Amino acid sequence: MRQVTIPDTATIRATLASGFLIGITLIGLPLQALSVTAKLPTARWIPVIYHRLACFGFGVRVRTKGRLAIDKGSVLITANHVSWLDIVVLGQSRPLSFIAKSEVANWPIFGWFAKLQRSIFVNRTRRSETGKVAKAIAERLAQGDAMVLFPEGTSSDGNRVLPFRSALIGAASAAMSTASEANQNETSTTSAPSVWIQPVSIAYTAVQGLPMGRQHRPLAAWYGDMELMPHLWAILKEGALDVTISYGEPIPMDDSVNRKQIAQMAENEVRAMTRAALFERRIAKQ
Template identity: 25%
Template sequence: MSAWLPVAPCTPRACARHEGARRAPLPALALLLAGCALTLLGVLSVPAVLLLAPARRDRLIRRWARAVVRAFGVRLRVTGEPVDPARPRTGELVVADHVSWLDIPLVAAVLPARMVAKSEIRRWPLLGPFAALGGTLFIDRDRLRALPAAVRSLAAALESGSRVAVFPQGSTWCGRGAGGRFRPAAFQAAVDAGAAVRPVRISYRTAGTGTAGAVAFVGDDPLAASLWRVVTAAGLVAEVRILPPVPAGPGSGRRALARAAQSAVAHDSANLPAASVHH
């Protein structure tokens, strides 16, 4: 791994833990099986879904992603600025903080987009080929020299009118404190394409607590352990807060744009009206 890559100080032992009530093992196992089954069904359906018209495909993706989140025992709450989930007329870069693997279906449930993922995922059995088929943009994080090509690919997707989602912190963080800074590379693509940047804040809580450490997927945490923590966390709520877009263009600097988006995600008002709550 390159030394320039961001590394979070969060560790499974220090950060990934239950806070609040726990679900009994048998109901938790039922949720785990249901969530995994729905995820696999979605993966296997990718070739057929790609044959649908874009608007119908996006509606189906939103419904599937919400069903996956709910199947794992998580309620979705969407707050902030109302936004049309349909594809934008011009490209839009969705940027969000990164806490868990749950962040990916949560973004898809609200704003379906082409995801940006590390190149290693392309080589994963089953999931890798289907991720590529679904339009995922892969970047080689270990090779700094590959970064300009990755930015060009991202800019081309935005110029074509795609909505693209990226987690610019470059690593998962536990959700406590400010987290990592937003790296500017993806924002350069938005500048080059003249696309707007849509900040999104993702946070988790359980009944009676302000945070939900059970969802943190950090460091060398095994995926199986993370899945089990999620399904055994009773009353888990994920909030996706949609913030006003940050315009980008030739006069924008990528670093200033990254700072503006990070500031919006970190300091947005707690009094924004709720757009919807999904039980």
């Protein structure tokens, strides 16, 4: 008699979750494409709804500490980068736009998502494009979009924060100055609106309700030469990740500090918040 192999619970769960994610993608992609093409207000909120549903599908529970300082003025978020999942856990909170490396635009599926979320793509090997990037950032900030930058330039193993690169922060600061001048001219006031750099920490803290130790964090972290699809499938099979998003104190952009100082200040705060989130989770379960 031929033996029938019964899928394990994790495989069944991953299969069902995949079907759910494919379903919301088939609905969300054309709606977002229409919204972006027609410049409808829904272009900002469809990605938020999609990311919230995606968090449900992946089994990701997001805990937030602090808040985004959008009431202060234009905001550039500087966050550490752990995984492709960072886009989902950040994007579920409110309308955000990402500054991504140019290679992302050519990724299958994820490249479409990035384009439809109106990401700004940066070729890090061409410094001549800095002015173009700065102008694009300025336009988006003037529209009220909160921008997200991953200054590490790559993803880490989730146990540490890599040094922040200051080049794009410099481009963003120039862009925000341009946005401030534009807004000042429009409102005919003597003082430009405030612009801020806000450090944000992403810390994957638990799996299946248990603290995620250093050796288990690669389950969430996607770095090095890891292949995308096997990593995605592993997360779908696990189905229960906790992540803490910590919003730090906004840093005002002014002439008193340069881009390298701002990058270092943001890096220090992100590193401190990440350590606190990882350590807090371990202590709570002891």
